[in-house]
Amino acid sequence: MASWFENVFEFLFKYRPLLFERGTLSFGASWVVLVASVVAVVAAVPLLLRYRDVRGKSSARDRVVLTVLRTAVLLLVLFCLFRPALVLSTVVPQRSFVGILLDDSRSMQIADVDEQPRGAFIQETFGPESSVLARALADKFMLRFFRFSESAERLNDPAGLSFAGSRTHLSRALQRSTDELSNVPLAGLVVISDGADNSNAAVSDTLLDLQARKVPVYTVGLGRERFTRDIEVTRVEAPRTVLAGSSLVVEVTISQRGFDGETVRLDVEDNGRIVNSRDVTLTAEAEATTVRIHFTAADAGARVFVFKVTPEEGEMVTQNNERHQLIHVEDERPKILYFEGEPRFELKFIRRAVSDDENLQLVCLQRTAENKFLRLDVDDPEELSSGFPKTREELFRYRGIILGSVEASYFTHDQLRMISDFVSQRGGGLLTLGGRLSFSEGGYAGTPVAEVLPIVLEPMQERSEAEELAGPAFFAGLSVKPTPFGTTHPVTQFGADTDASTARWATMPPLSTLNVVERVKPGATTLLTGSGPEVDEQPVLVFQRYGRGRSAALTINDSWQWQMHHDIPLEDMTHELFWRKLLRWLVSYVPAQVTVTTEKHRYAPGENVSVRAEVDDDRFLKVNNARVTGSVRTPSGERFDIPMEWTVDKDGEYQGNFLPSEKGIYEIDVTAAREGVELGAATGYTESQELDDEYFQAEMRAPLMQRIASETGGRFYTRETVDRLPEDMSYTEGGTTIRERRDLWDMPIVFFLLVGLVGSEWGYRKLRGLA
Amino acid sequence: MALQKRWKLSSAVAVVLAVGLGFVCFAATARPPVATPEPPQSTDAQQSIFTLPEALSDQARRRPIAVPNVPREFYFTRAAYTGYYRFRDFRSWSVDFPKADRQFLIGLRRLTNLDAYEAENAVPLTDPDLNKYPFLYTVEVGYMALSEAEVVGLRRYLHAGGFLVIDDFWGSFEWENFQNQLQRILPGYPIVDLPLDHPIFNCFYNVQEIVQVPNVGQGMQGGPTWESDGYYPAVKGVFDEQGRLMVVINWNTDLGDAWEWAENPYYPLKFSTYAYQMGVNFIIYAMSH
Structure with missing residues (x-):
């Protein structure tokens, strides 16, 4: 059905607008008409000049108006005499x-x-x-x-x-x-x-x-x-891999039509079992509502989590109310190296906090005297036997590093650079703790480690030995509270929701800091801040991504008070939970020497699955000449190998493909070796299911x-x-087209214009008494 | 008759003397427990670190104690508890106090890189701020007579993660009293011997023998090293449900005296060396395990 505009246009101009868009204008007048036109124009010039000098009852304005009207009529007639036409290309x-x-x-x-x-x-x-x-x-x-x-x-x-x-x-x-x-x-x-x-x-x-x-x-x-009424789980932002037992806070975006201000229920299911639910109040229609929901990935293996909004009455599409997310829950025990430069109670209580965590191995190296170290929870007698690692191979075995109160001058420049590379190249997690020898007070400003940290280190004035012995240069009590982002972050959220988390933090006893930290780096995220009688608000827990890894700074000195303080009930697990969550988060996304990923976590049966593996050596340098083997286990348990070749586009990246034929979870095992020496192995998962993408943004x-x-x-x-x-x-x-001419001189608009112009002249003369 | 009269007089004098001596002994040893100090009100985060607890004895308060004006990582904290033993200002918890504490701290600061406060820090068991010091040292527990509030305070401290080192009590009589007190604090928790391969014996110094450290008098005079019937020294411990060591018990030995008199040229080096080594090990262990 044509619009009113098109109808009016077609009535006036004889043809639809499309024809004018497609066609070209041409004139079909013969040479006689052209010559006659030129002669007429030439003759008109002296006439006009003469007309200008005529004096009568008319004013100058009248003459201008009448001249314009009469000229327009003549030009319109002239236009028609030229035989205008629309030349169109039309199909045969x-x-x-x-x-x-x-x-x-x-x-x-x-x-x-x-x-x-x-x-x-x-x-x-x-x-x-x-x-x-x-x-x-x-x-x-x-x-x-x-x-x-x-x-x-x-x-x-x-x-x-x-x-x-x-x-x-x-x-x-x-x-x-x-x-x-x-x-x-x-x-x-x-x-x-x-x-x-x-x-x-x-x-x-x-x-x-x-x-x-x-x-x-x-x-x-x-x-x-636009649907009249619909709710859609538009996006789920969840990690592909987590450690077993980890707390997850997943971001879920819900869009809606016709449900302004209404409250709906969001459930998280782990293989059919609801692991958490929350009510979500939907915001205005134009905006998507993003909520963060917290749950624990308890069972190891490839788990399909379903994020589901209970269908409401009158929804046009209910299939878009849930999204599936395949998460690889790893039952690993990543190693974290905690280096403490002096005996501190932090070490004792952090060890206690994570000692029951089967998915964390905290290896401690504590300097107890000038050149004396205490090693705890090492795997073998050689590990850390000469102090802090001196080679990349030795350091990069760990997935995370915690630096306690240890001065920068303890390390060689190479070691400081290695710590920086540990984050940027190896992709490890670095956590630096507050202390009298940490951050600026430890002389880190200007070192490679300072580049990695999420906080800005200001150079400190040199202190004499007597001053050092007299005590720290700075001390302040801090009441710690989460930032708005921190209330829903997996590390700092305590309780089922934001309100519960905020309330829990409000009851935590104050701690102290020995470090002046005023600024965080652009791009860093602050999860906790603290303030007290001596200081205004200063960052307490900050992190940022740096290269391939991430770095965090915890500027307090005595988190153990969250365990020991008289006001904390003995059964309270906040300290334990905080450290377990922090350390798990620190090493959750740290790559191994060999990693395997698929482009998506879900494919339709028969859709090509592109498998990519990244291969590094033990110094985390990319390896292009490795022999990489992929082995796929189908949901029914059958195995087949897939060839994997270096992609050439990217160092250390290998690719293979397979077509899933069954529905279910496919396990992809990749091993890499170079010159007979195994570099590592990795396991990834992908799901083959009928896709429901068609119901989203539909x-x-x-x-x-x-x-x-x-x-x-x-x-x-x-x-x-x-x-x-x-x-x-x-x-x-x-x-196949032909050219076609369509005359335009007989368009109704021409007639209406002629009548209009002549009528206007007549009317004007009558009005002015010139007729 | 005269003889009989003299005998009667002698008997009367003997009875009076015996009764008098018995009274003195009773007054000295079996004095009823002193009133439990009132726990001070909970203070803000740092206050108690810098101020002397109100509940300390007069003796301790009269002594010049340096009040810290800077925060330190470690305070050598002595438990100020209620005990049977009291003579004038002298209480059982304050034996060797504060000289032993100070001298030990000198050694500790020199031998390790621990950021330790230089002076003593005595805190009543009922003080809420006790929990700000996760290491606690106490002596003469053979005369310990804790109030219920102290029992609750110390139990809470140990379960929260505090570490208690007990020193300087001898023989089966004192052991029995200590055991009774410990059962009030940690009912049902067994006391076990710590073998020499336990990390507490080698986390800093490698201690290969448990030495009986005598009191200063016997140590300098070369006399026997035991007291009462405490002939054999022992290092024992109490573990929590997770197998974490909460309490270390040094029985039939007196590390405190060795610290206190280590500067004396007549005090045998063997004893002070052992005492310092064990003391350092206790603290390093307490700060890492």
Whole structure:
């Protein structure tokens, strides 16, 4: 159905706007008319000059108005005498081809208009009883049908669509159909779809190609641009790998239509068991509501967590109320090296806090005298036997480092650089603790370690030995509280929700600091701050990503008071939980020498799974000449090997592929060796399931459809306007066409203008008494 | 008759003397427990570190104690408890106090890189600020007679992670009293011998023999090293449910005297060396385990 604007335009200008867009203006006047016109113009000049000098009742303004009106009339007549015409390129009937691309994905089953599925339009139009539209197209063009979802293929019978495709890949469909029709005169493509592309592929390159081939694409959008009522779990931000027993705080984004201000329930399920729930109040429609939900990944292995909003009455799509997330819960025991430069109670209480944690190994090295060290929880007699590691191989065995109160001058420059590289290159976690020999007070300003830290270290004035003996340069009591981000961070959230966490922190006894820390680095995140009688607010727990790893600074001196303090009940586990969560978080995402990942955590059966492995040596330098073997275990327990080759694009990266045929979780084991020496092994998981992506962001995406049409010279239609499609398609540069002239001198607008101008002159003269 | 009269007089004098001596002995040894010091009100984070606890004895208060004006990592903290033994200002907990504490701290600061406060720090067991000092030393527990508040305070301290070193008590009589007190503090927790391969004997110094350290008099005179019937020294311990050592018991030995008189040229080096080594080991262990 045409818009009122188009109707008015067509009435005045004889043709629809599209024809003026497509056509070019030309004039068909003979040379006699041209000569006569020139003579008339030449003759008119002295007449005008003469008219200017005429004196009578008229004023100068009257003469100007009358001259303009009369001249306009003459020019209009002259325009008509020139025989203006619109030259159009139109197709020769049945001599050009049109590719019709029909969306066969699942989103076409959504019944969001008149309780009819979107796909019903396709069935009605191209089904056994062809519609007017189909007949009109078939009269003008040779039609070639394609079905598309993830891929595109020729379709002989449009009635054979099943609307079961698990993805919509528009650019691939356009490319595939254009390629197939490249040898025939192609008048254009018609895409009938909801435009809900979920391939994450850019269409720009395809559109450029279509422009170059001069193939206009006409898009027909099906479905609603906005659902009336719907809730969607839009995004779940969860780690792919965590340590068993770790607390997780996962960010869930919920979008809604028609549920402003309403409260819904969000559940987290671990293999069918609800592990946490919370109520979420949805914000205004234009905004997505992001909440953080806390739960524990208790059981090791590949676990599928479901984040689910209970369906509400009247929702248009309920399949988008849940998202699945595959998380590899590792049952490992990563080693953390805790180096303390002097005997401190922090070490004792941190050890106690994590001693029961089967997924953490805290190896302690405590300097108890000038050159005397106490080693605790080492694996063998050689470990740390000569103090803090002196080689990268020795240091990079650990996944995390805690630096306590130890002065920078204890380390050699190489060791300081190694600590920095431990974070940036090895991808390890570094935690620095407050103390009389930490941070600026420990002389770290200007060292490679200072670069890694998330806080700004100001150079300190040199202190004499007597001053050092007299005590620390700075001391302040601090009441610690979380920042808004800290109340929901996995390390600092205590309790089921933000309020409970904030309340818990409010009861914690004050601690102390010996370090002046005023500024955090840009990009660093502060989780805890502290303030007291001696100091204004200063950061207490800050972290930042640095290179491949992360670094954190805990500026307090005596967190053990959270365990020992008289006001803390004996059964209180805050101190233990804080340290376990902090250390687990510190080493949670630290890569091993060999890592394996897949691009996504979920694939459809038959979809290519691209496996990537990164291989480092024991100094964490990339290895390009390793022999990397991949072995895949299917859900039914069968095993097959996949070849893995160096990608060449990136150092140390190897790639392999396989096609999952079963539904379930696939285990991918990768081993790497170089010159007969094993470099390491890694295990990853991916899930093969029918994808439900089609139900997410499933509203008709008009902007994308309009863009495809406008950039290729086509037009965008809806169900209401699609009846114009056959006619519009006939005016095209593509296919077999002829040039056609359409006269314009007899446009109604010309007549109305002539009448209007002459009438205006007459009226003006009557008004001014000049008639 | 005269003889009989003289005998009667002698008997009467003997009875009077015996009764008088008995009274003196009773007064000296079996004096009823002193009133439990009132626990001070909980103070803010640092106050108690810098101020002398109110509950300390007059003797301790009269002595010049340096009040720390800077925070330190470690305070050699002595438990001020209620005991049977009291003579004028002298209480059982304050034996060798504060000289032993100070001299030991001199050695401790020299031998390790521990940031230790230079002077003594005595804290009543009922003081909430006791929990700010996770290391606690106490002596003469054979005369310990804890009030219920002290029992609760010390139990809470140990369960929270505090570490207690007991020293200078001898023989089975004192052991029995100590055992009774410990059962009040930690009922059901067994006392076990610490073998020489326990980390407490080698976490700093490698101690290969448990030495009986005599009191200063016997040590300098070369007399016997035992007292009462405490012929054999022992280092025992009490562990919590997780197998963590909470209490170390030095029985039939007197490390405190060895620290106190280590500067005396007549005091045998063997005893003071052992006492310092064990003292350092206790603290390093307490700060790491």
